Amino acid sequence: MESLSRTIRHDEALKLEAYCLKNYLQLFPRHFHDYYVFGFIVSGERELLCNSLSFHLSPHNLLIFNPRDNHECVSATYSPLLHYLGFNISVKRMKAISSELTGKNSLPEFNPTVFSDESAGNTFLELHQLVMQGSDDLRKEELFYVLFSRFFEKDAHSSVLSRPLRSFQIKQACDYLEEHASEAVTLDDICQKVAVSKSSLIRSFSKQLGLTPHSYLLNIRIKRAQGLLKQGIPxxxxxxxxxxxxxxxxxxxxxxxxxxxPSSYQNIFIKKASPRHDSE
Known part of the structure; x- marks a missing residue:
């Protein structure tokens, strides 16, 4: 078995702390945090006690601990917790997220502590990977709001505010992405232009166009790249x-x-443009 590894990274843009534990054998005694903890079990199993309730942790489980939730791992059974991913979020940051997503300036109380949700799990994994890579891509922001909208809808007993965008607002967002496709675009940039919330933008964009803002941006960039490749640009x-x-x-x-x-695509047009020399 590989040796224990701990990796941690602070993301200034999202204002959260991400960490990864691999090959972790240690049991956790009863304790609590003054911040929110969101976790994902990649592999391994544990028995968890939280607020006098018992849970069996297994691969693909999501975990949420509210501040002051008493919890402990009481056994590793036959399979240690090999791979665990987590996000730590301060109370101040969570209040801001709650205000933005629900319009309420109050802290959420998430329940249950352990659950399975394939869609949320896949989003968690992709977001965690981008954070650990230090990405500042639009996709990272997008995933963050998709994931926490899901958490609030499912477990915080709160309704996520999501006013549908009108057609002209969708067009404004698309036009902005077209004009700034070669730049580092953020959700804040788009939302300020269209005057909508981030969760509303993502939901309406996906519903009306079948693409997220990030996916739309990538399609614009690839379309432009095709034109440049046809010109023979490296x-x-x-x-x-x-x-x-x-x-x-x-x-x-x-x-x-x-x-x-890109090279294969370019070669198609270079060959077509090459003069043909027929043997006499």
Whole structure:
């Protein structure tokens, strides 16, 4: 078995602390936190006691601890907690999230402590990966609001405010993304332009266009990249001109959306443009 590893990263944009525990054998005695804890079990099992309730932790379980929730792991059974991911969020930050998502300036009380939700779990994993990578991508912000909207709807007994955007507001958002596609766009940028909340923007965008703002932005960038590749511009330069941080990310997205690598796509048009020399 590999040795124990602990990794932690503070995300200034989202104002949260992310951490990863791998190959962790230690049991946790009864304790509590003064902040919110959101966790995901990647692999391994534990028995958890929280507020006098007993839970069996297994892979793909999500965990939420409110501040002052007393909890402890009482046994590792036959399978230690091998891989655990978590987010720590301060009370002040949670109050701001609650105000933005529900319109209430109060702290949520999440229940139950342990549950399974495949969609939320997948969102948690992708968000955690982006945070640990130090990403400042629009996708990270998007996932954050999708995940916490889900938590509030499911477990905090609160209704998420989500006013549907009108057609002209959707068009304003699309126009903004078109105009700034080569720049580092944030949800704040779009929301200030359209004068809507982040959760409303994401929900309405997805419902009316079938894409999230980030997905829409990627499609715009790939469309522009295709035009540049047809002109014979090197893929490495096309990546920068199209708004991608590096060529690797550009190649991955291009391949996923078109089924071809940038070089393969470019070669098609270079060959077509080459003069034909028939033998006499």
């Amino acid at each position: 893929p490495s330069l096309v990546a920068l001109k199209s708004g991608f941080a590096d060529q690797a990310h550009f190649s991955n997205v291009f391949n996923r959306l078109t089924g071809l690598t």
